Amino acid sequence: MAAKDGQTIYALASAPGRSGVAVVRVSGPGAGPALTALAGGLPKPRAATLRTLRHGKVDIDRALVLWFPAPHSFTGEDVAEFHLHGGRAVRESLFAALADLGQRPAEPGEFSRRAVEHGRLDLTRAEAIADLVDAETPAQLRQALRQYDGALAELYEGWRAALIGALGRAEAAIDFSDDGVGEAEFAGARAQAASIIDALQKHLDDARRGEALREGFRLAIVGAPNAGKSSLINALVQREAAIVSEVPGTTRDVIELRLNLGGYLVHVADTAGLRQTSDAVEAEGVRRALAQAQASDLVLLLRDGTAPYTDHLGVTPDLIVWNKNDLPGFQKRDGLSLSLKSGEGLAQLIETLTATVSERLETKGEAPVLTRPRHREALKQALDCLRHALSAPQDQPELFAEDLRLALRAIGRITGRVDVEELLDAVFRDFCIGK
Numbered sequence: 001m002a003a004k005d006g007q008t009i010y011a012l013a014s015a016p017g018r019s020g021v022a023v024v025r026v027s028g029p030g031a032g033p034a035l036t037a038l039a040g041g042l043p044k045p046r047a048a049t050l051r052t053l054r055h056g057k058v059d060i061d062r063a064l065v066l067w068f069p070a071p072h073s074f075t076g077e078d079v080a081e082f083h084l085h086g087g088r089a090v091r092e093s094l095f096a097a098l099a100d101l102g103q104r105p106a107e108p109g110e111f112s113r114r115a116v117e118h119g120r121l122d123l124t125r126a127e128a129i130a131d132l133v134d135a136e137t138p139a140q141l142r143q144a145l146r147q148y149d150g151a152l153a154e155l156y157e158g159w160r161a162a163l164i165g166a167l168g169r170a171e172a173a174i175d176f177s178d179d180g181v182g183e184a185e186f187a188g189a190r191a192q193a194a195s196i197i198d199a200l201q202k203h204l205d206d207a208r209r210g211e212a213l214r215e216g217f218r219l220a221i222v223g224a225p226n227a228g229k230s231s232l233i234n235a236l237v238q239r240e241a242a243i244v245s246e247v248p249g250t251t252r253d254v255i256e257l258r259l260n261l262g263g264y265l266v267h268v269a270d271t272a273g274l275r276q277t278s279d280a281v282e283a284e285g286v287r288r289a290l291a292q293a294q295a296s297d298l299v300l301l302l303r304d305g306t307a308p309y310t311d312h313l314g315v316t317p318d319l320i321v322w323n324k325n326d327l328p329g330f331q332k333r334d335g336l337s338l339s340l341k342s343g344e345g346l347a348q349l350i351e352t353l354t355a356t357v358s359e360r361l362e363t364k365g366e367a368p369v370l371t372r373p374r375h376r377e378a379l380k381q382a383l384d385c386l387r388h389a390l391s392a393p394q395d396q397p398e399l400f401a402e403d404l405r406l407a408l409r410a411i412g413r414i415t416g417r418v419d420v421e422e423l424l425d426a427v428f429r430d431f432c433i434g435k
């Protein structure tokens with residue numbers, strides 16, 4: 001089986017640079033001929049075999065080669081793998097040989113793409129591979145593995161199957177519109193759609209748990225100028241990342257840093273101090289600070305406990321922390337207080353933040369969670385279509401059916417199984433004609 005363009009592609013599958021072993025993967029109709037030419041023949045399928053690699057008169061390496069004939073390979077095409085010594089010259093000579101044999105370098109994601117095209121992977125599993133490679137924390141790894149095992153695909157395919165069932169009943173209602181059977185079928189289809197709406201809604205109302213785990217939880221530190229925001233971010237990341245200064249308005253842009261809190265990836269943002277200002281650059285900083293707060297999962301408002309009340313320009317914080325409790329003018333108030341100068345209270349703040357993040361990101365129960373905005377968009381569309389479907393009048397099941405088809409297509413886009421719908425459409429169209 002070959003990709004649409006019939007070309008054979010190759011790429012380094014391991015990290016670039018020097019290493020003990022480097023893996024080069026080849027996929028397409030030229031994989032077998034390349035093995036034959038370079039390794040002196042095809043090895044036994046799926047068995048690591050030591051061979052001398054040579055192209056014409058040029059020695060390349062003594063390496064392990066593997067042969068995965070289609071369709072039992074990652075891409076579903078003929079695949080060859082070369083486990084080379086991980087040096088630049090070795091790699092480059094193999095690449096030169098493969099190019100000489102008429103192959104081309106793969107584009108980013110092209111192996112996974114071919115796997116999807118050949119039905120070896122659905123889109124959610126392909127995305128899970130990217131997440132597995134990117135996972136930095138154990139929690140991200142767990143979520144990616146779960147998705148790779150098909151948890152999301154099963155959930156979404158399950159909803160699709162239920163929708164196909166409801167659509168079938170709606171079609172029956174259209175076909176038997178003149179008798180009582182039609183009414184009963186339509187009522188049944190509506191009930192099914194309503195229960196899928198509930199399930200979708202529950203899945204969408206997850207406070208971005210899975211997405212925040214995958215992409216990193218976004219924490220914004222906001223507050224008036226000089227409250228100590230830059231001091232706080234430096235204390236959190238334990239280095240001088242942001243400029244700390246007694247000059248108010250020093251931080252102009254949003255500075256984002258990565259932080260590991262209790263095993264969760266957190267992007268913490270230092271922002272410009274919130275105040276009315278006539279300075280154009282500072283005003284832009286304030287605008288960005290407000291936007292950052294909007295887009296964050298948690299907004300920490302840092303306040304100077306020695307300063308009079310100031311307006312925070314409409315920001316609604318999740319957590320208020322009072323700073324500078326080392327100073328005599330500090331007023332004790334409810335909530336956390338600390339001194340970023342002496343470090344007193346910092347440990348407790350970190351503890352509170354860690355607890356909040358893990359509370360927000362922990363997957364509760366067994367149901368798999370949404371992991372990507374792409375899925376969220378498609379599910380929202382499906383939900384809209386289903387809600388609209390329920391508004392179809394009793395005597396117009398065909399309107400209901402049309403919305404269901406749109407919902408099906410939206411969910412199908414998540415796993416990449418849209419073509420099945422087209423088939424289904426055709427099947428049902430024939431039904432109607434036959435009547």
Ligand SMILES: Nc1nc2c(ncn2[C@@H]2O[C@H](COP(=O)(O)OP(=O)(O)O)[C@@H](O)[C@H]2O)c(=O)[nH]1
Binds near residue numbers: 225
């Ligand atoms: N005494 C005291 N000074 C602090 C404390 N935290 C920050 N500062 C000082 O307050 C000023 C403003 O701090 P900075 O972190 O730049 O505040 P930002 O404008 O909110 O980013 C600097 O001179 C800091 O050294 C604290 O807990 N106690």
Ligand SMILES: [Mg+2]
Binds near residue numbers: 230231243250251273
């Ligand atoms: Mg600052």
